[in-house]
Amino acid sequence: xxxxxxxxxxDLVSPLHPADIADLLELIPSERRADVAAALGxxxxxxxxxxxxxxxxxxxxxxxxPEQLAEFAAELDTDDAVAIIEDMEEADQQAVLDAMEPxxxxxxxxxxxxxxxxxxxxxxxxxxxVPEHMTVGQxxxxxxxxxxxxxxxxEIYIVDAAHRPVGYSQLSWILTCPRGVAMADLMKxxxxxxxxxxxxxxxxxxxxxxxxxxxxxxxxxxxxxGMITVDDVVHIISExxxxxxxxxxxxxxxxxxxxxxxxxxxRLVWLVxxxxxxxxAASVVGLFERTIEHLALLAALMGIVSGMGGNAGTQxxxxxxxxxxxxxxxxxxxxxxxxREFRIAATNGAALGTLIGIGSYLIYGQLGLSLVFAxxxxxxxxxxxxxxxxxxxxxxxxxxxPAVASAVFVTMMTDSMGFLTFLGLATIFLT
Amino acid sequence: xxxxxxxxxxDLVSPLHPADIADLLELIPSERRADVAAALGxxxxxxxxxxxxxxxxxxxxxxxxPEQLAEFAAELDTDDAVAIIEDMEEADQQAVLDAMEPxxxxxxxxxxxxxxxxxxxxxxxxxxxVPEHMTVGQxxxxxxxxxxxxxxxxEIYIVDAAHRPVGYSQLSWILTCPRGVAMADLMKxxxxxxxxxxxxxxxxxxxxxxxxxxxxxxxxxxxxxGMITVDDVVHIISExxxxxxxxxxxxxxxxxxxxxxxxxxxRLVWLVxxxxxxxxAASVVGLFERTIEHLALLAALMGIVSGMGGNAGTQxxxxxxxxxxxxxxxxxxxxxxxxREFRIAATNGAALGTLIGIGSYLIYGQLGLSLVFAxxxxxxxxxxxxxxxxxxxxxxxxxxxPAVASAVFVTMMTDSMGFLTFLGLATIFLT
Numbered sequence: 001x002x003x004x005x006x007x008x009x010x011d012l013v014s015p016l017h018p019a020d021i022a023d024l025l026e027l028i029p030s031e032r033r034a035d036v037a038a039a040l041g042x043x044x045x046x047x048x049x050x051x052x053x054x055x056x057x058x059x060x061x062x063x064x065x066p067e068q069l070a071e072f073a074a075e076l077d078t079d080d081a082v083a084i085i086e087d088m089e090e091a092d093q094q095a096v097l098d099a100m101e102p103x104x105x106x107x108x109x110x111x112x113x114x115x116x117x118x119x120x121x122x123x124x125x126x127x128x129x130v131p132e133h134m135t136v137g138q139x140x141x142x143x144x145x146x147x148x149x150x151x152x153x154x155e156i157y158i159v160d161a162a163h164r165p166v167g168y169s170q171l172s173w174i175l176t177c178p179r180g181v182a183m184a185d186l187m188k189x190x191x192x193x194x195x196x197x198x199x200x201x202x203x204x205x206x207x208x209x210x211x212x213x214x215x216x217x218x219x220x221x222x223x224x225x226g227m228i229t230v231d232d233v234v235h236i237i238s239e240x241x242x243x244x245x246x247x248x249x250x251x252x253x254x255x256x257x258x259x260x261x262x263x264x265x266x267r268l269v270w271l272v273x274x275x276x277x278x279x280x281a282a283s284v285v286g287l288f289e290r291t292i293e294h295l296a297l298l299a300a301l302m303g304i305v306s307g308m309g310g311n312a313g314t315q316x317x318x319x320x321x322x323x324x325x326x327x328x329x330x331x332x333x334x335x336x337x338x339x340r341e342f343r344i345a346a347t348n349g350a351a352l353g354t355l356i357g358i359g360s361y362l363i364y365g366q367l368g369l370s371l372v373f374a375x376x377x378x379x380x381x382x383x384x385x386x387x388x389x390x391x392x393x394x395x396x397x398x399x400x401x402p403a404v405a406s407a408v409f410v411t412m413m414t415d416s417m418g419f420l421t422f423l424g425l426a427t428i429f430l431t
Numbered sequence: 432x433x434x435x436x437x438x439x440x441x442d443l444v445s446p447l448h449p450a451d452i453a454d455l456l457e458l459i460p461s462e463r464r465a466d467v468a469a470a471l472g473x474x475x476x477x478x479x480x481x482x483x484x485x486x487x488x489x490x491x492x493x494x495x496x497p498e499q500l501a502e503f504a505a506e507l508d509t510d511d512a513v514a515i516i517e518d519m520e521e522a523d524q525q526a527v528l529d530a531m532e533p534x535x536x537x538x539x540x541x542x543x544x545x546x547x548x549x550x551x552x553x554x555x556x557x558x559x560x561v562p563e564h565m566t567v568g569q570x571x572x573x574x575x576x577x578x579x580x581x582x583x584x585x586e587i588y589i590v591d592a593a594h595r596p597v598g599y600s601q602l603s604w605i606l607t608c609p610r611g612v613a614m615a616d617l618m619k620x621x622x623x624x625x626x627x628x629x630x631x632x633x634x635x636x637x638x639x640x641x642x643x644x645x646x647x648x649x650x651x652x653x654x655x656x657g658m659i660t661v662d663d664v665v666h667i668i669s670e671x672x673x674x675x676x677x678x679x680x681x682x683x684x685x686x687x688x689x690x691x692x693x694x695x696x697x698r699l700v701w702l703v704x705x706x707x708x709x710x711x712a713a714s715v716v717g718l719f720e721r722t723i724e725h726l727a728l729l730a731a732l733m734g735i736v737s738g739m740g741g742n743a744g745t746q747x748x749x750x751x752x753x754x755x756x757x758x759x760x761x762x763x764x765x766x767x768x769x770x771r772e773f774r775i776a777a778t779n780g781a782a783l784g785t786l787i788g789i790g791s792y793l794i795y796g797q798l799g800l801s802l803v804f805a806x807x808x809x810x811x812x813x814x815x816x817x818x819x820x821x822x823x824x825x826x827x828x829x830x831x832x833p834a835v836a837s838a839v840f841v842t843m844m845t846d847s848m849g850f851l852t853f854l855g856l857a858t859i860f861l862t
Contacts, residue, residue, distance in 0.1 A: 017621070019640050019642075020640055023640075026759075027761060027763055027764055029767060035729050054755065104553070125568070140446070140606060143606045143607045144606075144607060144608065144609060147608065149601075151601075151603060151604060151607060152601065152603060152733075154585055154602070154603070154644065170582075170583065170585075171582050171585070171602035171603060171606060172581075172582060172583060172585070172602060173582060175447045175571060175574045175602060175606065176574045176575060176580065176582060176605065177575065178575060190448070192833050207665065208665050208666060208669060209454075210448060210450055211450075211662035211665070213585065213644065213661065213662065219663035222461070230644065230659070230661050230665070231642035231643070233662070233665075234638065234639050234642070234664075234665065234668060235639060236670045236759075237665060237669050237671075237672075238639060238668050238669070239453070240754050241668075241669045241670075241673040242672040242675065242756070242757070243674075244673065244676050245675050245676035245679060245749050245752065245753060246749050246750065246753060248676060248749070249742075249745040249746050249748070249749035250742065250745075251745075251746040251747075251749045251750050254749060254750040254753055254754075256750065256754050256759055256760075256768065256771070258482065260771060260774055260775055260778075262780075263775055264775050264778045264779060267743070267746050267775065267779060268778075268779050268782055268783070269741060269743070270746070271739060271742055271746075271779060271783055272541035272783070272786070274738070274739070274742045275735070275739065275783070275786075275787070276518060278734060278735040278738040278739065279735065280555055281734055281738070282731045282732055282734055282735050284572070285730055285731035285734065286731040289727040289728065289731065290727075290729075292723065292727040292730045293724060293727045296720040296721075296723040296724045296727075296730075297717070297720065297728075298730075299716055299720075299723045299729075299733075300713045300714070300716035300717040300720070301713055302730075303709060303712055303713055303716065303734065303846070304706070304709040304710065304713050306734070307705065307708065307709040307712070307842075307846070308702060308705070310682065311680075311701070311702055311705045312698070312702060314680040314681075314682075315680050315681055315682040315698050315701070315702075316677070316682075317676050317680070318680035318682045318685060319677065319678050319682050319685040319687065321676065322673050322676060322677060322685055323685075323687050325673070326669075328457075328687055328817070329687075330458060332458055333458050336460060337687065340687070340691060342689055344691055344694055344695050344698065347691075347695045347699075348695055348699050348702060350700060350703055351699055352699070352703070352706070355703070355706075405548075411738075415734070415738070428513075429590060
């Protein structure tokens with residue numbers, strides 16, 4: 001559509017929401033993206049840039065002058081501007097900052113001073129804070145008279161003389177109360193304060209748990225320094241929850257806009273690590289080469305033992321990784337979880353073992369083989385259940401992300417133990 | 432702590448947020464939960480019940496009288512009350528509804544008339560809607576004078592004479608404007624309307640995409656019937672994103688509070704389905720029993736071929752499942768995705784094949800074996816890459832959830848094709 005006819009493309013795109021324009025740009029093959037963006041001109045504004053996928057944005061802003069980027073950054077809330085600038089190279093970052101107004105620059109520089117993925121990067125500085133003694137009427141007059149206040153906020157914070165938050169009020173409470181009511185009587189004193197260095201994942205969990213719309217961010221001295229609103233947290237909640245599946249499978253970020261070579265590198269590292277565990281499993285099989293020469297059927301069946309264990313282990317692992325990520329696993333219920341998974345593994349192992357034992361007896365008519373097969377299935381299910389709980393819990397206690405590292409160990413256990421029990425029992429009882 | 436000393440337990444628990452009390456109840460072993468809840472008495476109120484995990488709630492509300500539940504439901508927003516009542520058995524549901532005030536009952540019954548997991552179940556009926564001609568001052572007076580309005584809202588909707596929404600205004604815009612401004616001049620006309628029968632997953636995606644705080648829900652005639660607020664959507668976003676990992680691994684809901692027997696049943700079904708694919712793979716190996724009798728080493732190495740393919744397939748699958756779930760895959764970029772994954776698979780396959788070929792030559796010193804090994808690894812990587820894209824995309828086009836069904840097919844492909852290429856090539860070239 002956009003070939004040459006930029007007038008028409010502009011007409012089609014102009015009624016769209018910035019998020020939709022960003023989606024559209026992401027769908028265009030990367031080699032034509034810059035041309036399309038140029039044809040759309042000022043329709044690709046600050047908000048569109050801010051909505052773009054990181055990699056697509058990198059593609060596009062390379063072509064922009066620092067002055068243009070500085071202008072975009074000034075239009076956005078601090079947190080959105082920081083999100084764009086934090087990904088840039090040091091030198092480009094400096095060029096953009098130099099082109100900004102001193103006030104905007106100070107806000108962004110102080111945000112960049114906080115660690116990546118912390119509340120300090122996520123918060124915006126524009127917020128409304130009033131002292132406790134003000135009345136509803138005074139607050140409304142203050143809001144009407146101050147043109148330089150932000151126009152987008154959902155709650156206002158009530159602070160003491162040292163600028164420490166003592167409570168908050170939803171705007172709806174202010175709007176439904178007579179002018180004479182004091183903020184001290186209207187506000188809610190129980191509030192969820194976010195320390196400025198809190199990790200964004202933890203921030204997202206608090207928003208979820210307490211159903212927050214916005215929250216005050218405080219520095220170490222307890223002073224109000226910013227606010228985080230739920231719309232900035234929503235994409236973190238979704239990313240963090242979706243990330244586990246990608247990490248567990250070793251797919252890295254799993255971003256479909258990531259350059260191919262970067263993706264190859266991430267995935268290859270994971271495959272090579274798994275090659276190591278596959279070699280360990282292979283060497284277990286190697287121990288039993290004699291047995292297999294005698295009874296090649298074992299080679300066909302051993303994959304069922306290791307595969308079933310692998311599946312059961314992955315099930316337990318997925319449940320545990322989600323439970324840990326949502327803070328559902330604590331010291332007090334770890335033993336209960338282990339007991340629960342052990343019972344599930346024992347029941348499933350017994351059921352599958354029986355099914356496979358009877359099935360294989362009907363097919364091959366060898367009682368010894370079927371008993372060995374069924375026993376190996378049961379044992380490997382128990383191994384899978386225990387490994388599926390103990391490995392992520394242990395990694396988590398040692399501050400290793402269980403989503404990243406668990407799968408390798410669990411697979412190693414289910415593969416190696418599956419081969420060891422099946423071929424080991426077969427060697428003892430069948431040859 | 433709670434043994435007998437209910438006075439002390441109440442003192443400890445009373446300053447907590449309802450969400451924290453709910454968490455505490457979830458941590459208590461199920462057999463002691465009812466006693467603790469009884470000891471806490473009215474601290475376990477409507478909000479705590481509403482925050483509880485479904486299974487834990489079922490445990491606790493079994494003991495409550497319908498009148499008590501009706502009272503709880505009346506205290507909550509429609510959507511939270513519906514969430515509690517929709518999970519109950521038909522007869523219990525009716526008993527609770529009978530015990531409610533007619534007005535509350537009507538609201539809940541009409542919500543229950545919408546399909547499960549639809550916007551209609553998620554929305555609340557209490558909202559503020561005003562006609563276009565009102566001024567800011569009139570709206571504020573209206574809000575102050577009507578005591579029966581909800582106290583918790585973030586935006587108000589502007590409707591025409593037929594009660595169709597024509598725009599919305601954030602409360603902050605109303606608070607920062609002089610009394611004389613007409614709502615028609617203040618409101619934003621571009622708004623995201625949610626049809627009452629929209630699936631909750633789609634609702635969550637819209638909230639995410641457009642960074643919504645609340646949205647108007649309309650019936651088929653376009654009339655305003657309710658509103659959904661972001662706090663009700665946040666847990667859906669997190670659940671939907673976290674669900675994929677559980678579905679992909681066949682762990683069902685993955686709820687750690689689910690009764691063990693129900694969990695066993697869900698997981699066992701998955702394991703039996705996978706047993707089928709494992710048997711297909713085993714039968715492929717069975718075709719080559721002769722080859723394996725000759726060269727038992729193949730039995731040890733074949734697991735590396737299938738395993739590497741399985742890992743690569745899972746990586747691609749995880750990326751595709753997330754991309755599909757977040758609406759990033761459309762007709763226009765499917766081919767681009769296939770091309771991308773093919774290039775990644777070819778690069779990784781070549782790298783792994785080379786590594787494994789050279790490695791195995793150094794270990795075993797058999798050039799033929801190493802060439803067969805390397806070729807099989809490369810081919811199986813390509814199979815994995817293509818299956819990892821094509822299977823979820825095809826399932827999605829046929830309205831089957833790719834997270835649930837893809838893994839079985841991908842594993843079947845990588846296992847069977849891995850064995851087939853490796854053992855097949857070995858049979859041709861090595862025996």
